[in-house]
Amino acid sequence: MIKTIVAVFLIAIGGAVRAEAQDAARTASELGTVARYGDRIWLLDIDGREVRGLFYKISGLDVEVSVTRRGPLAWSESEIRRIRRRVDDSLRNGARNGFIVGGALGLIQGLYLRKTHIRGIVPLTIGLHAGLGMSFGIGLDSLVTRRQVIFERPGEPVATSDCSNRCY
Numbered sequence: 001m002i003k004t005i006v007a008v009f010l011i012a013i014g015g016a017v018r019a020e021a022q023d024a025a026r027t028a029s030e031l032g033t034v035a036r037y038g039d040r041i042w043l044l045d046i047d048g049r050e051v052r053g054l055f056y057k058i059s060g061l062d063v064e065v066s067v068t069r070r071g072p073l074a075w076s077e078s079e080i081r082r083i084r085r086r087v088d089d090s091l092r093n094g095a096r097n098g099f100i101v102g103g104a105l106g107l108i109q110g111l112y113l114r115k116t117h118i119r120g121i122v123p124l125t126i127g128l129h130a131g132l133g134m135s136f137g138i139g140l141d142s143l144v145t146r147r148q149v150i151f152e153r154p155g156e157p158v159a160t161s162d163c164s165n166r167c168y
Contacts, residue, residue, distance in 0.1 A: 034150045035085065041065065042147060044082045045075060055085075063151075083151035094141025095134045102133020 035041070039055040043065055053067035063080060064072040106129030110122035 035083070040086045041150075042084045043075065043080060044084075045079050046081050048081075077153075080151065081153050082149060084147040085150050087146055087148045089141055089144040089146065091138050091141050094137035094139075096137070098133035098135070098137020098140075099130045100133075102136070103130035105129050105133070 035055045035058075037055060037057065040052070041055050042050055042052050043063075044050045051065065051067055051073075053065040053073075056064040056066045056072040058064070059074075062074045062076055063083070064074045066072045103126050106126035107122065109129065110125035113121050113125065
C-alpha cells in the first residue's frame with residue numbers, strides 16, 4: 001500500500017512541465033510568426049504611449065492594430081518599442097501543486113484517523129484531499145494571466161511600470 005502511495009506521488013511530482021524559452025521577436029517579419037489575428041496586445045511606441053488593441057495584420061514593415069471600431073491603425077516597425085500579448089497561465093501546474101499539497105494533508109489526516117480501525121482510511125483521505133486540492137489549485141490558477149513580450153526593438157531597455165508582467 002505504501003509503495004502505491006509513493007508511486008502516485010512520484011508520478012504527480014515528475015509530471016511533464018512545459019518550458020517557454022522563446023525570445024521576443026526583433027523584426028516585424030518575425031512578429032508575423034508569433035502573433036495571431038485577434039490577439040489582445042499592448043503596443044508601446046517610441047514616445048512611451050501604450051495602446052491596447054487587437055492584433056490585425058502585418059503588411060510589409062507596418063504592424064496594424066485594431067484599436068477603435070473605425071478600423072485598424074498602423075505603426076511602422078521603427079515606431080514600436082515593445083508589444084506584449086495576454087497569455088493565460090497553464091492549469092497544469094496548479095493541478096499538480098494542489099494534488100501534492102492535498103495529498104500530503106490527506107496523508108496526515110489518514111495517519112491520524114488510522115486509530116479508528118477503518119480499513120482503507122489512509123488511501124481514502126489521500127484521494128479525497130488530493131482531488132479537492134487539485135480542484136482548488138486549478139481554480140486559483142485560472143485566475144492568473146500574464147503579459148508575454150512578443151516584440152521588442154533592439155536597443156535601449158524598456159522600463160516597465162506594470163505589475164511585474166503578472167496581472168490578476
